[in-house]
Amino acid sequence: MSNQNRTMYGGRVDRSKTINFVFNGKKYKGFQGDTLASALLANDVHLIGRSFKYHRARGILTAGSEEPNAIVQLGVGARTEPNIRATEIELYDGLEAASQNCWPSVKFDIGGLNNILSRLFPAGFYYKTFKWPPSLWLLYEHFIRKAAGLGKSPIAKNPDRYEQKFHHCDALVVGGGITGLVSALALGRAKCEVLIVDENPVLGGYILDTNSTINGKSCNKYIKSIIDELQSMNNVTVLTRTTATGYYDYNYLTALQKVTNHWKELSKTVPRERFWRIRAKKVILAQGAFERPLVFSDNDRPGIMMVSAARKYLNSYGVLPGKSITLFTNNDHAYSTAFEFNNKGAKVKIIDTRDNLSLELEDRCRKNSIQVFKSHSVISTKGSKKINEIEIQKVDIEKNELTGEIIKISTDCLIMSGGWNPAVQLLSQSRGKLRYDEILNTFVPEFSPQDLKVVGCNNGKFDLTENLNDAFTAGIDTAAELGKNSVDKVTWEGNEDISFTQAQIEPYALGKKEVTKGSKHFVDFQNDVTASDIFLAQREGYISVEHTKRYTTTGMGTDQGKTSNVNALALMSHIHEKPVDQIGHTTFRPPYVPQTIGAIAGRSVDHLFDPIRKTAIHEWHEKNGAEYEDVGQWKRPHYYPRGKEDLHKAVNRECLSVRNSLGILDASTLGKIDLQGPDTAKFLNMIYTNAWSKLEIGSCRYGLMCNEHGMIFDDGVTSRIGENHYHMTTTTGGAARVMSWLEEFLQTEWLDMRVFCTSVTEQWSVMSISGPNSRKLLSKLTDIDLSKDAFPFMKFRNGKVCGVDARVFRISFTGELSYEINVPSRYGLYVWSELMKHGKEFDITPYGTEAMHVLxxxxxxxxxxxxxxxxxxxxxxxxxxxxxxxxxxxLGKRSHTRPxxxxxxxxxxxxxxxxxxxxxxxxxxxxxxxxxxxxxxxxxxxxxxxxxxxxxxxxxxxxxxxxxxxxxxxxxxxxxxxxxxxxxxxxxxxxxxxxxxxxxx
Amino acid sequence: MFIIDCPYCGERDQTEFTCHGEAHIARPSNPNEVSDEEWGRYLFFRNNPKGIHFERWTHDHGCRRWFNVMRDTVSDKILKTYKMGESRPEVNE
The missing domain is CATH 3.30.1360.120 (Probable tRNA modification gtpase trme; domain 1)
Structure with a gap:
């Protein structure tokens, strides 16, 4: 039977479009608009994977990006991706996904032994066990690495394409829920350039799953009209499937847009993902809030999920995750969902930790024949692959202890709500400060040094009318700050069935005492961190939040503790009997959700990874089979093998050719700087360690440059071209560094020196001919007098070489008679070819950098x-x-006499x-x-x-x-x-x- | 990621610039006469204030000019940029 958990009607999936997909090798059907999670639930699949440490059976906890449990291996082959949240995977035809962290199968998993042996694996287990002796660490590491990690990385190269986009805007609105949309509407009407991003494929957010009204209309209809208006504005860009991942200084944000992740086929024209780098003058954060789990015994079984998730599966996807639903809550807001499930024919029971309910709520429960257990707590759950029974017991609020008779309730779905935590991650990344709210019992935004506003639930406010008005006002105010058009005020009125107003923190619903045996009270589902682990960390002295986090791993992993952080802090507060705000919180860092390395790399892969610099003669090297060496970004011929020669043989031959007859080297990559100005000689005297005042025009000199510590940092030959004109050469790798060094001292230290530096590295092609026959070759091709007296060592001459204007330097890096022929780059290949042609009689041999090094x-x-x-x-x-x-x-002189x-x-x-x-x-x-x-x-x-x-x-x-x-x-x-x-x-x-x-x- | 107001080019992204540490450290005019300690101070000692910091930057991928920046190391706000040779701005505490 397919889609047995689907309601008769309802939801926003397109039931006319059936989609086939495969999970753990088995075929299923879902509908267009489903996520993998909703489609699996519809098909009564609740066991999705095994947990990280204890390999416990896990199902679907949430319906969004905060999901800690339902993470799967998506796709196969080169495009497979690990740790993808089933709650966010849009179903497409042919989708293949599999459970992670289990072997041989999710239903029978050998690693599950860890669960039975869990007393052997407390927090800090690895630190304690594998620390000594240090010599064995390499051995331990091998096994630990094997056991660690969730999914598997692809081995083959990813065929997908990724792009990056820089975007500047007046205002960025993060979150396309109702408050984000309303803020964007005000900004849009004020003619601001607006970018609004939302991680979901559908705008509207949480409120879409409620029967709220806005200004008297159903919220779904009203949201559609807002979206239509936004999309009609040229100044508004709306991006769905786009998650803001990082918030940096000066309102620089990054966002990951999933462009074709949900397509069946690899696109030839459109990238898979686009990484946005956004610079916004103003930012409005409207990211909403995450529902907080409750911490009780065995709170991790498949079939236990957040109330908001159950509500979304019911209302967005038309899926009933269970027929006999138990709600475990500490707040009024969760009751709406209970009523909705009741209306859909599910049997509903409510366990509430509080003893005082409003008369209105009691009345509604009575009318709907919903049994409510007040001041009760779930104390255990049962069911190996899915929950089938729970036990509850009365809580003595005064003593925070359990008391009285244990009641068993059979249920196939336990939904829980411990209140709401604003999504403060981006605000915290912006170096914002958070404040602990005593009524909501969570951290809410207080301040950010960045130019931003926070609206709606993101700001710790949960009243719809207030949020709508705040959001619109935030938009108007932002536009005014930007000096944009004023916008007519709108008075908003929203009506939600039951608003969230307050919640106690229930860090440890069982009671005050720590449980050390048997059942586990999970705080962090993804990292298998239990309440006991938090106790242990405190007992062993890891009292700071940052220490507790690292010792227990709570808040780590791919979900970065979106569901667990506040509960962990509350538990610490409970243990230390200190208010939560004195416990503090860990710092949130980018990225907000996992992001692919491919998107960060963008197009900078393969040959676009780093620019490749080639000399004007490169074409010749290519044709003549050069093997290359990368020197900085330059491709330099390393050696030129003949026939089957290896490096060693080729280099020996090249070296001997230079020593015995004639070799030629492409030296064009040498850094070259043209220095002009009346103070150049004075300047060179400061830059180089040797003296330059007496260098004659037409002469060359080798020089060393030291930094102020007296250490050598570059060398090269500099020649005097004219009265106030010098030609400096530097090492290939040091060219840019030397140029900056010269500029630094001219611009910051000796502002009165009249010297101009121009990089001419790429303007000149340089060919060094070297060997006893070099004079004979050059004399055939130049009008320069090459006689020993007319053109001695360490001089240069201007003249024609092969009919091309050239500067020829008589300098040598091989110790042989050598000429460095410099010609304008556009003639480089021609002159090189001519030298090769006329050098044949001397068996002219091109040599690479390796032979140069040997020589x-x-x-x-x-x-x-x-x-x-x-x-x-x-x-x-x-x-x-x-x-x-x-x-x-x-420069450096004084340091040469330091002790x-x-x-x-x-x-x-x-x-x-x-x-x-x-x-x-x-x-x-x-x-x-x-x-x-x-x-x-x-x-x-x-x-x-x-x-x-x-x-x-x-x-x-x-x-x-x-x-x-x-x-x-x-x-x-x-x-x-x-x-x-x-x-x-x-x-x-x-x-x-x-x-x-x-x-x- | 800062936006830096180059005194020659105007506002540009930080990726175009390089920071070169503390500004207004004059090279001793008579290196041969300073003691090892004084020379060591010039070479190795730098301020690391919590608050206002003066530092040298270059617009490498732009005009290639050196200039000075007055930055609050706590908020990372750049309070002023000014050309080499101009005097250090007053700090209003």
Missing amino acids: RAEKGYIIVGQDTDGSVTPQDMNLDWLVSKKKEDF DTLREDRKKFVGLLVNDKKTVLPEGSHIVEEAKSQPPMKMIGHVTSSYYSPICGYPIALAMIKNGHNRLGEEVEIPLMNGKIVKATITDTVFYDKEGTKNNE
Whole structure:
């Protein structure tokens, strides 16, 4: 039988449209407009999943985003999603969902043993049990991780598309219930740009499920007229299925719009979700309230749900979740639902914790033949997969104790209401303050530093007329603050069957004493936190709310305690015999509901994840099979394998080509900054450690930059182009950092210096030809006199190369005769191709960054960021010769004489040769004086660069070793990860052409 | 997420800016003559007030200009932005 729990008529589902879906492998039918939860209830499916810790049978508690229990694995394959609330899943044809946290099935779950053994798993169980000995933590962690978590993440890549949208508006209204709609109406009429968001597919909120009236009309009709008016306004944007998830400074809010989640097929044109980043001048919060559960013994069985949820299933979906309903309440408001169920033919009994009921209410119950047990409490429930019986007992209010005879009542649905808690999460995120209301017994908004207003139940007010008027006034006032049109006042009158006016807090409906044996009084359903756990936490000293939260996990999980927080606080207040406002509350943080990482990433995935920078010559690298290395955002050729060459073979070949004949490197990624102005030389004197005043036009100089701590932070060659014109190069990765560094000092420290900095990194293509034949090649293609005397080392010349205007620098990073040819980027590919063509006779070999690293290491040239790490001075790097002794001042100078930088035992830059002449040390290896079988060992340094040097025929390494400059020739040991110990000898840092003649040829 | 009133460009989103810590820390004009302690103070010591804080920001993804911001660290309200070289605004307690 299908849809056996459906009423004959009623609800807003479209009964003409049947929808087929599958839950736990079984086929069911629902209607258009159902949620998964309502359709399952209609089909008499109450057991939805197993709980997190004790694997207890759980059903559907609520009908909204606060649901802690009914969370399912939705969809299959790459699009499967864990922990989705069945109460929010809109039914679509072909939907597949399954229970979570159970094995082998939800009905027979092995993990249910945890429930029987639950005395072994108190709060803080993991902390206590798995803490010692520390060495076993890795083992414990493996099992704990396996047991933890709810649903399963998809393994395959998600094929869905997600988008982001930035939105600016005059006013954002959060919540499309009646108060939100009325506020938006006033704002809309005042011609404000309004955005109103609501998490549900249907606007109107809670009131739709009541028979309230607004200004004499049925609320459903009235709401439709408001929505029609809003939708007719061009200045109003209405977003349904959109949840505001975060509230940040300056009225910056995020919202997640579920665009096609409820579609059967993957859309090719429309994203699955859209993540909104909203900047609103004004915000009106109208998010309503959550109904509060009652805490009693075994209050978690399937078939126990919130009164408001039952009301929604009945009135929105035409579903009777039970035929014999018991209402357990502490407030008048819940009675409306009892009457509605009674009208639909369900048998209803009421258990009320209070002994005083209004005569009117008593009278209505009598007329409807509803039996009311006053000052009674539910003390136990029974039924393994679904509730079938409860026991109740009288409460002695004075003593807060149970007394008298236990009465058994059979029931198939227990609905409960402990009052209402305003949805204060966003307000709290906005750094707002909350106040404890003694009548409502809950936290209500008090203040927010953001420009916002709170209206309706969200503001802790539950009278319909008052809320309508407040909401409209809030809209008018907001419009006035924005300087918009004035709007005619409207006097609103609302009528709700029974309003919520007050509720006691019933933290622990059983009585005063803590129950340590047997049944469980759940406070937090999702995390299986019981009243006993809260007691335990207090007893063990976790008294602060934040500590109690973390120790017991109450308020954590995917629902973030929307139903549990206030009860947990009330229980703490009860234990400490202090008012709740002295207990305080935890801070709410974004997101308000779980949100997909996909939506946060938006389109920034795959090749759009990060911009990719390519040089003008990239096309050639592509065609010639380069393997790439990412350097910052740049794609740099790492090496160019020929045939089946691996990295090692290719690099050896590339290195030897440079040493023996001719190599070519695309060096376009080097940072380049054009400096002009009369004070440039003075400025360079401050920025670099060496002296710049005497650099002649046409000359180049290598320089080191230090920060004010005296530590090397970049290096490069700077050339003097003209009287007041310099061309600076920086490391590839440091280009932006250096540019900012220069700007900082020009703009904040030396405002009178006349220097202009322009980044020209991308304006120039740079090709470095290097090797003994480089002059021969270039001489074929240029009008520049390349003779040794006319164009010596560390000079640059302007001229034509391949007919293109070029700046050629005679500088070298390989130690060989080299020319760095700079041409405007648009000619880069052409000039490179010409060089390749004319270089054939010298077997010109393109080389990548790996060969460049080897070649420079053979010469002991440092790479900033590899051999240095932000904690080394020029002196540490044996680069004293680059530090001017004469200059009065430069950035970092003073720090070079701080006691710390003068320490004798600082790590110093040295060479390292392994004694076996075979082992290539892993970079980063620790160097010790003497290796031992296990730590601790006296560590004296680390390897910064290490390669096999093809020209030397053995491995070479660079290292930082304590007091290394005075230890040349000494032997050290390097213990490797595989247990092997390598012996090595400290050397100087130059392994090839120690005299440095080749540069100068 | 702040909205910052760049003195050169006007109001822009915080994502366009970078904060560089406390403002009005002058570099000693005679570094060679200051003691290690004074130099250490310049390098390492910063205020961390609860309340009004003066700090340097740059409009990196905009005009690339440096400027100063007067911000209340409690409310995160930016009370004033002003150009480099302009004097520190008065704090009205």
